[in-house]
Amino acid sequence: MTNLYPIKEFRFPVIAECMNPDIFQGKTRQEIEGLTIWEGNKQKKLGELFKVEETKTEHQTERTTIAIYGDVSKVRRIGAYMTNGEIAIRGDVGMHLGEEMEGGKITVHGNVGRWAGSMIKGGTIEIHGDAGDYLGAPYRGSSRGMRGGKIIVYGNAGNEAGAYMRKGVIKIYGTAGQFVGLRMRNGTIYVQKDCEGRAGACMTGGKIVVGGFLESVLPTFTIESVKKKVKIEENERIEGPFYLFLGDLTENSKGKLYVLKEKNPHLSHYEKLL
Amino acid sequence: MELLIKNGIIYDPINGVNGEKMDIAIRDGKIVENVKESKALKIDASGMTVMPGGVDIHCHIAGSEVNTGRLLRPEDHFRDFERKTPNTRSGVGHSVPSTFTTGYRYAKMGYTTIMNPSMPPLEAKHTHEELNDTPMVDKATYPLLGDWWFVLEYLKDGKIEECARYVAWMITTTKGYAIKIVNPGGLEAWGSGRNVSSIDDQVPYFGITPREILRGLCKVNKLLNLPHTIHVHTNNLGKPGNYLTALDTMKCVEDLASEGKPAIHITHCQFCAFKGSDWRTVKSGAEEIAKYVNNHPHVTLDIGQVIFTDTTTMTADGPFQYSLYGLTGNKWVNHDVETETSSGIVPFRYRRKSYVHAIQWSTGLELALLVKDPWKIFMTTDHPNGGPFIYYPRIIAWFMSKKAREATLKKINPRAESRSLLPSTDRELSFYEIAIMTRAGQAKALGLEGKGHLGVGADADVAIYAINPETIDPSKKYKTVRKAFENAAYTIKGGKIVAKKGEILKHVEGATMWLDVQVSEPIRITEEMKRRFREYWTVEYENYPVTENYLGVSHPITIKADV
Numbered sequence: 001m002t003n004l005y006p007i008k009e010f011r012f013p014v015i016a017e018c019m020n021p022d023i024f025q026g027k028t029r030q031e032i033e034g035l036t037i038w039e040g041n042k043q044k045k046l047g048e049l050f051k052v053e054e055t056k057t058e059h060q061t062e063r064t065t066i067a068i069y070g071d072v073s074k075v076r077r078i079g080a081y082m083t084n085g086e087i088a089i090r091g092d093v094g095m096h097l098g099e100e101m102e103g104g105k106i107t108v109h110g111n112v113g114r115w116a117g118s119m120i121k122g123g124t125i126e127i128h129g130d131a132g133d134y135l136g137a138p139y140r141g142s143s144r145g146m147r148g149g150k151i152i153v154y155g156n157a158g159n160e161a162g163a164y165m166r167k168g169v170i171k172i173y174g175t176a177g178q179f180v181g182l183r184m185r186n187g188t189i190y191v192q193k194d195c196e197g198r199a200g201a202c203m204t205g206g207k208i209v210v211g212g213f214l215e216s217v218l219p220t221f222t223i224e225s226v227k228k229k230v231k232i233e234e235n236e237r238i239e240g241p242f243y244l245f246l247g248d249l250t251e252n253s254k255g256k257l258y259v260l261k262e263k264n265p266h267l268s269h270y271e272k273l274l
Numbered sequence: 275m276e277l278l279i280k281n282g283i284i285y286d287p288i289n290g291v292n293g294e295k296m297d298i299a300i301r302d303g304k305i306v307e308n309v310k311e312s313k314a315l316k317i318d319a320s321g322m323t324v325m326p327g328g329v330d331i332h333c334h335i336a337g338s339e340v341n342t343g344r345l346l347r348p349e350d351h352f353r354d355f356e357r358k359t360p361n362t363r364s365g366v367g368h369s370v371p372s373t374f375t376t377g378y379r380y381a382k383m384g385y386t387t388i389m390n391p392s393m394p395p396l397e398a399k400h401t402h403e404e405l406n407d408t409p410m411v412d413k414a415t416y417p418l419l420g421d422w423w424f425v426l427e428y429l430k431d432g433k434i435e436e437c438a439r440y441v442a443w444m445i446t447t448t449k450g451y452a453i454k455i456v457n458p459g460g461l462e463a464w465g466s467g468r469n470v471s472s473i474d475d476q477v478p479y480f481g482i483t484p485r486e487i488l489r490g491l492c493k494v495n496k497l498l499n500l501p502h503t504i505h506v507h508t509n510n511l512g513k514p515g516n517y518l519t520a521l522d523t524m525k526c527v528e529d530l531a532s533e534g535k536p537a538i539h540i541t542h543c544q545f546c547a548f549k550g551s552d553w554r555t556v557k558s559g560a561e562e563i564a565k566y567v568n569n570h571p572h573v574t575l576d577i578g579q580v581i582f583t584d585t586t587t588m589t590a591d592g593p594f595q596y597s598l599y600g601l602t603g604n605k606w607v608n609h610d611v612e613t614e615t616s617s618g619i620v621p622f623r624y625r626r627k628s629y630v631h632a633i634q635w636s637t638g639l640e641l642a643l644l645v646k647d648p649w650k651i652f653m654t655t656d657h658p659n660g661g662p663f664i665y666y667p668r669i670i671a672w673f674m675s676k677k678a679r680e681a682t683l684k685k686i687n688p689r690a691e692s693r694s695l696l697p698s699t700d701r702e703l704s705f706y707e708i709a710i711m712t713r714a715g716q717a718k719a720l721g722l723e724g725k726g727h728l729g730v731g732a733d734a735d736v737a738i739y740a741i742n743p744e745t746i747d748p749s750k751k752y753k754t755v756r757k758a759f760e761n762a763a764y765t766i767k768g769g770k771i772v773a774k775k776g777e778i779l780k781h782v783e784g785a786t787m788w789l790d791v792q793v794s795e796p797i798r799i800t801e802e803m804k805r806r807f808r809e810y811w812t813v814e815y816e817n818y819p820v821t822e823n824y825l826g827v828s829h830p831i832t833i834k835a836d837v
Binding site: 138139140141142143144251 | 346347348349350352603604605
């Protein structure tokens with residue numbers, strides 16, 4: 001297990017693609033300190049910005065674990081492209097956490113910046129604080145979003161969570177911002193609390209489940225039925241009843257938007273259309 | 275400065291040199307008979323292939339549509355970027371690279387002359403600004419004239435000579451090089467939401483047919499003695515069954531050709547060689563097109579080969595781009611350029627496992643292999659429509675090796691594989707034929723006198739590739755061929771070594787070539803014309819022309835016209 005402590009409060013963004021268990025694996029402390037890292041427009045060594053500490057665990061597990069203690073909210077791209085191992089962070093994290101990761105696990109006890117889990121293909125990201133905008137969304141302009149894996153947020157998420165999603169699961173136990181599942185094609189998004197609006201805009205497939213208040217459903221969605229419960233994952237079903245809407249009709253598609261009946265009495269007029 | 279390339283194996287098809295060991299002497303940016311060996315800088319090219327610098331007849335590298343493509347595709351840039359070096363600027367881009375990166379990447383591959391094929395005359399200034407910023411290569415651009423209102427009006431009235439005067443004025447005013455025609459008539463029809471579906475359809479309002487436009491501009495081209503032929507993107511591009519339209523287009527100017535000279539260039543021919551009635555039954559029409567081209571001297575083609583990658587399609591063919599958006603559902607841009615043309619951009623991904631894309635890939639190669647005379651067909655990807663130009667070495671490998679083709683055939687859609695003509699084609703091109711298809715033939719078709727050959731007096735644009743044609747068997751070692759063409763051992767531009775083994779050594783500015791067409795009676799800019807500018811264009815006449823001092827390095831070519 002490798003512990004990293006930021007030496008100072010960063011003024012400039014730090015690009016830390018090297019904070020990746022795949023890269024740390026089998027390296028000594030000196031080698032890890034020698035990894036290159038960018039601070040602003042200067043290339044530096046990891047050892048210059050972080051205190052590196054190796055701790056021997058009793059169980060010599062195969063997985064490499066990186067633990068980061070402290071505020072790294074200016075540090076970007078932690079765990080990008082990782083395929084296995086674990087990263088645990090106690091503190092706030094910057095943008096692009098776990099970008100395009102393929103496996104392994106990232107746990108954050110703090111808040112996370114934008115584009116967390118951007119374009120991930122596998123693995124798990126657990127966020128015990130709030131997530132920023134574009135959770136699991138692709139790079140600007142790209143239409144190849146999340147393609148697998150799981151993102152769990154125990155706090156709130158920002159706008160455009162799960163945009164262009166193609167596979168996988170996003171669970172948000174707090175509230176979500178606007179445009180949840182924008183243009184998503186497949187996969188599942190579950191929002192336990194309220195959703196700001198425009199959920200599922202231009203979606204062409206997949207499933208969005210809103211367990212809280214949703215002010216209005218986009219006019220391009222039609223009501224299909226009322227369902228008793230919804231499956232989120234294997235062995236995980238949420239009790240309803242839920243209104244099931246299909247859309248987005250502007251895309252000629254039938255994505256599924258579930259909205260909890262109990263919290264949304266203002267949507268009851270849709271029942272007349274059933 | 276003097277330069278001597280020693281002991282290289284020379285391929286210079288224009289002068290009939292086929293793999294002979296010779297020295298090439300260079301003085302002051304020109305190729306000369308000999309130089310003093312003691313004084314000159316020597317390059318040891320023993321065991322290497324020496325060819326004239328590459329010429330690309332059709333690649334979208336500058337102008338408003340390319341720049342809009344750049345804006346549209348941040349995701350295209352962020353995986354492919356280049357850091358600055360002491361000699362080069364930083365840049366980004368895979369399918370639509372920054373201007374500087376475009377120049378550097380071409381130079382690394384041994385290319386020294388490139389042609390930007392579609393410039394709406396209204397956007398001429400923008401195009402030239404970007405061309406000025408494209409270093410390392412000489413370049414020129416073709417104005418889009420097939421749907422310009424003046425052309426349509428004069429051709430409708432049958433005033434060929436008057437039309438020729440206006441075309442001459444336009445080429446010189448916008449600093450263009452050739453007449454580009456895109457979907458003749460269709461773009462004007464697109465202004466009112468329609469298209470034309472054959473070369474005998476009427477264009478709304480003007481009452482003229484694509485056939486009349488093509489024939490008219492072909493006659494104009496001849497009257498003006500332009501070095502290149504008309505450069506045509508056919509009607510019905512990218513639609514199943516359009517090989518018939520392509521054949522009609524070639525046939526319609528058959529009688530206008532003289533002395534065995536080409537009269538028409540059909541560009542990115544692969545995109546107009548589809549047989550079949552819909553996308554499920556689409557097949558390659560390469561055989562029919564190749565048969566026609568083999569029997570007629572008046573046509574030259576370029577391929578527009580498809581590469582299996584992510585790219586950005588951009589043409590002036592607005593209706594085609596709109597239908598492409600319908601197919602992909604991807605983000606898109608469409609635009610009507612006032613009285614002149616239209617344009618569209620759609621990002622696109624060619625997939626091996628898609629039946630249609632695999633057929634397109636196969637069609638391109640079939641065209642190249644079935645057209646017997648390499649002087650009639652040139653290698654392009656219609657960058658970036660079929661794929662970015664950085665993949666040219668891959669196409670060369672496919673041309674030279676059946677094994678390379680079979681390796682890719684195995685990976686493509688099985689239904690497309692079974693319908694492909696490639697397994698029945700044993701032809702493998704030689705280095706000599708590659709030199710024709712990638713430089714000599716293109717330079718000849720473009721009428722570029724100093725380019726594409728290594729004879730005395732030619733521009734000293736030379737590409738040296740680290741591959742020995744005497745010892746290597748390209749049909750087996752196709753990967754070695756590909757590697758060698760990816761990064762030229764030396765690229766010499768204007769007598770200076772600009773790139774070596776994939777590294778840029780020197781930043782040089784290339785010239786912008788343009789035609790100064792001299793007609794005996796130039797058109798007079800009347801008040802009437804200015805009034806029309808005021809009424810139909812968003813710019814005043816005074817702001818329209820591109821003056822010569824607008825060009826970074828101007829290289830005018832004076833042409834005496836017959837009118």
